[in-house]
Amino acid sequence: GQSLEQPSEVTAVEGAIVQINCTYQTSGFYGLSWYQQHDGGAPTFLSYNGLDGLEETGRFSSFLSRSDSYGYLLLQELQMKDSASYFCAGLRTYKYIFGTGTRLKVLA
């Protein structure tokens, strides 16, 4: 089956660095994306890895290794507003398969 697994919850303090991992059990993904969702809100796009390696977008970086079926999202200089759920999503032909989601709590 198709599944993307993530830790259910991660806690970190303001100003710290946190890494959210995503492992998947299927092949055929064109790439891996990351979405952020605040409570009561809609998912919003953060980053996309179409190739293996690291992509950096401001405080956020994302990494993909197809050979390891693994990716991660790295958040630096954590802020309180980063408290949200984060989803990895594998992009197949024209559609996403979303991961289980990780709830990030940022403590003051």
Added chain:
Amino acid sequence: DAGVIQSPRHEVTEMGQEVTLRCKPISGHDYLFWYRQTMMRGLELLIYFNNNVPIDDSGMPEDRFSAKMPNASFSTLKIQPSEPRDSAVYFCASSLTGEEETQYFGPGTRLLVL
């Protein structure tokens, strides 16, 4: 652009009633997606359209669910009859092309079936 628009934002109905959810995608986007989000099952793709044509409805849970896209600026997701297990947040999303990695989500419709 106003982004993806969904209505209603909240819907409370009784079991057995028909529910219609509406979506207006971002102008010029060729792909429209309907998702359902629950605590138990996460974010699931129900169906998606390309140029108003349904391409993949393998995620539609059963015959009680149907979706249409009569034109490029409007889509509906209908549940008839509704059941309590249909309670969820339903999101509509659109993308410029099918290969575009960015999907733009609407605010969602929170459905509660009593």
